[in-house]
Amino acid sequence: MNAPPITTASAESPALPNRFDLTAAIKDGLKTALIMLGLSIPILAYKTDQSGGDLWLSPRWGLVAILCALVFGLRILLHAFMATKAAREATPSPHQATEFVHAEPNAFQKTSRFAIPFFLGVALAFPVIIYFIQGGLNESRYWVDLGILILTYVMLGWGLNIVVGLAGLLDLGYVAFYAVGAYSYALLSTTFGLSFWICLPLAGILAGFWGMILGFPVLRLRGDYLAIVTLAFGEIIRLVLINWTDLTNGGAGISSIPRATFFGLPFTSGEGGFAQTFGLEFNGMHRIIFLYYLILALALLTNFVTMRLRKLPVGRAWEALREDEIACRSLGINTTNVKLTAFAIGAMFGGFAGSFFAVRQGFVSPESFNFLESAIILAIVVLGGMGSQIGVAIAAIVLVGGPEILRNLTFLQAVFGSGFDPNEYRLLLFGAGMVAMMVWRPRGLISERSPTVILKERKAISGSLVKEGHG
Amino acid sequence: MRWIQDPLLDVQHLTMRFGGLVAINDLSFKVGRGDITALIGPNGAGKTTVFNCITGFYKPTEGLIAMRKPDGSNLLLERLPGNSINWKAKVARTFQNIRLFSGMTLLENLLVAQHNPLMLSSGYTFLGILGLGGYRTAEKEAIEKAKFWLEKTRLIDRADDPAGDLPYGDQRRLEIARAMCTDPLLLCLDEPAAGLNPRESLELNNLLLSIRKDHGTSLLLIEHDMSVVMEISDHVVVLDYGTKIADGTPSEVKSDPRVIAAYLGVDDEEVEQVEAEIGV
Known part of the structure; x- marks a missing residue:
């Protein structure tokens, strides 16, 4: 038995099977085209046309x-693409396997130093910027409303995060906690006449309490089972409502x-209203801009508290729980309490956002709190990168703002003809975008984790090491 | 015979059944204060089950596990809830398949281990979130302690790296450092030398000896590597099929015919012969 020498084998011919094989690609392309033809015959080849009572088939063989x-x-292109990709993967880069993996900060991390103040600045100045762009308070209403909507989802995303x-x-x-918050404010204010500023903390506390109630039965559940029970909980709240x-x-x-009142001053045109007290001309937009800054403050509060909690033992215990629950128990951490605080605090911020929703709309109904809302909030967290605050904010802007922007892409009509309505393709593009995200950045926009405490230098932790938790 | 005069942990008639399977059968042994006690036995002898009973991951079917604190009070571990065993009874453990928080840095891993004292100093988060109370100083002290253990395990240079990036041997040492950050009276190590090369395993011996000497922590370890067991342990307990077959100093255990039989396997004739000799 003489084993082939390992060293020469690799030097002989560099990975042949990965090369692009044109004949095979053409063959496969023809096959696919044939399948396409087969499928086309019943679906595409004939179109029914109607004229009065007559119905006839018009052939469309050209199409x-x-x-x-x-x-x-496309099939041949796909082959070429896969072949180059396989070849690239088969040739190891000289760095691979010889050096240990450095957790270098990536582009997102490097830019985030400038991006965070930039985003914050834009958020703070948004109504002013829009005022100057649109040239008037009433004209900017749509944009400020959109800003409020996005910030509500940013806040919900941060809470769920x-x-x-x-x-x-x-x-x-x-969304159940969002509903609890909204109905808390709606019921307390209409029944007892409590003001928004009293109801806001109460709504948070009540939602947090419901978070604990949800927490208890699901303490032992993991993965799919946890998902099902929380899903059911959301539906139960809606059905009860x-x-x-x-x-x-x-x-x-x-x-x-x-x-909402400006700390007691109502936004009305009459005596003692906000506009009159400050000597301004009455405008309905004052209230909208106030709401904008209110939700901005609430969202920033959520962010501030979360950032702070991450650096406290309870926040580290949350992350440790996500990494390994059994190790947590062996270190004397009461995992029950850790889970309950996570549910309660997350729910509390949902409650705050809910009571803001109620005060903004002036109307609440169970329809606003269906499963789709939960799904969108969860999609924001997952697309943003689980645990990343800035990632969640960007994802909220993209997922909530993106479809709205699409509504306004009228120039597309010049390309696709006047019958084209971009709004109809909203969900299609939304879905395609999600799929693309999951292909290129499967762990979300910003998957890196930033350590909560450092000894010498801050290094970002690669997302591949961070676990997603038990479900 | 320190384990008889001054036991730290007293396990009596411990039985653990999983359905019809008897994993541990009427096991009694003592762990001496300041001793390094080794729990050995062939694969499937029930060693890890004993660990899981002691550290609260299983509730034993029968028997009691008493922890004698230095002030003379007794704690019955099988009655404590799982997370109090580390916090109240001061028993820490490591795992056979390493369980680190791989996405957190080494320093964070060691701070998570100090969760309970830090939680108290942050006023159960309420004071900490407002920046009141002594949380800042408490955290600094916790970082100092973590630094001490990182230096001791020679991991200080990688303090800000994620634990999952460490090579295997370093991960084992980090797990020991993490367990030691909880200030345990008894440290239970589940195969600490598994997968280590001879040099690393020698280094581990020194680390374990210094833990015992400098910190007054008693050690209970499961180990297959006999170089570790025979060199550093004061007391060896041998299990086979959930039953204790030998208990004594390493030299006594080494020459025990039943231990040799359990480890090497013997013919039926020899078993009878051995049984006749020891009078079973």
Whole structure:
């Protein structure tokens, strides 16, 4: 037995099977085109046309031919792409395997030093910027409203980030706490006439309390089971809101909820209103701009508290819990309490956001709190990168602002013809964007974790080492 | 015979059944204060199950596990909730398959280990979030302690690296450092020398000896590497099929025919012969 010498084998011929094989690609392309043709015959080849009572088939073989050629070309391109990719992967870079992996800060991390003050500055000056761009208060209404919407989702994303991103507990029913907050303000203010500033902390506390109530039954659950129970919890809250007609007025919702006041000064045109007290001309936009700054302050509070908690033992315990629950127990950490605090604090911020929602809309109904809302908030957290504050903010802007921007892309009509309505393709593009994100950045926009405490130098931790938690 | 005169941990009639399987059968042994006690036995003898019972991951079916604190008070470990065993009874452990917080830095790993004292000093988060109370100084002290253990385990240069980036041997040492950050009276090590090369395993011996000498921590270890067991342990307990077959100093255990039989396997004739000799 003489084993082949290992050293010469690799030097002989560099990985042949990875080379692009044109004949095979053409063959495969033809095959795919044939399948396309087969599929086209029942679907595309004939179109029914109607004229009065008559119905006839008009052949469209030209279209079929174009599509088949397109599929053939794309298939060959795909082969070429895969071959180069395989070849690139087969040739190891000289750095690979010889040096240990440095957790170097990536481009996002480097820019985030400038990006965070930039984003904050833009957020603070947003109504002013829009005022000058649009040239008037009333004209900027749409944009400030959009800003409020985005910031609400930023806040909800940051709140859910505590539960999903830091503690690693998958919560599909987060919207329940949003609903609890909204209904807390709606009911307390319409029934007892309490002001917004009293109801805001109460809504937070009540939502946090419901967070604990959800926390208890799911303490032992992990992964899919946890997801199902939280999903059910979200639905239960919504169904209770629909069916407990005596309290919540059912599906009709609660209307004429008192508006926000400027620390006691109502935004009205009359005597003692905000505009008159400050000697301004009355404008409905004052209230909207006030709401904008209110949600900005609430969102920044959420961020500040979360950043602070990460540096406290409870925040480290959340992250440790996400990494390894058994090790946590062996170190004397009461995992029950750690999980409950994560649920309660995450829910509390959901409650704050909910009561803001109620005061902004002046109307709440169970329809606003369906599963799709939970899904969007979770998508914001996952796309942003679990645990990353700035990533979640960017994801909220993209996911909530993006579809709205699309509404305004009227220049596309010049390209695709006047019948083209970009709004109809909103969800399609949204889905394509999500798929693309998951292909290129599977762990979210900013997957790196920043350490909470450092001895000498701050190094970003590669997302591949950070665990997602138990579900 | 320190384990008889001054036991730190007293395990009596410990039995653990999983359905019909008896993993540990009426096991009694003592761990001496300041001793290094080794728990050895062939694969599947129930050593890790004993550890899981002591550290609260399993509730034993029968028996008691008493921890004698230095002030003379007794704590029954099998009655404590899992997380109090580390915090109240001061028993720390490591795992056979390393369980580090791989996405957190070495320093963070050691700070998580000091969760309970830090939680107290941050006023259960309420004071800490407002920046009140002595959390700042407490955190500084915790970092100092972490630094001490990182230096001791020669990991200080990589303090800001994620734990998952460390090579295997370093991860083992970090797990010991993390367990020591909880100030344990008893440190339970589940195969600390597994996968280490001879040089690393010698280094581990020195680390364990210094832990015992400088910190007054008693050690209980499961080990297959006999060079570690015979060199550093004062007391060896041998398990086979969940039953104790020998208990004594390393030299006594080494020459025990039942231990040799359990480890090497013997013919039926020899078993009878050995049984006749020792009078079973």
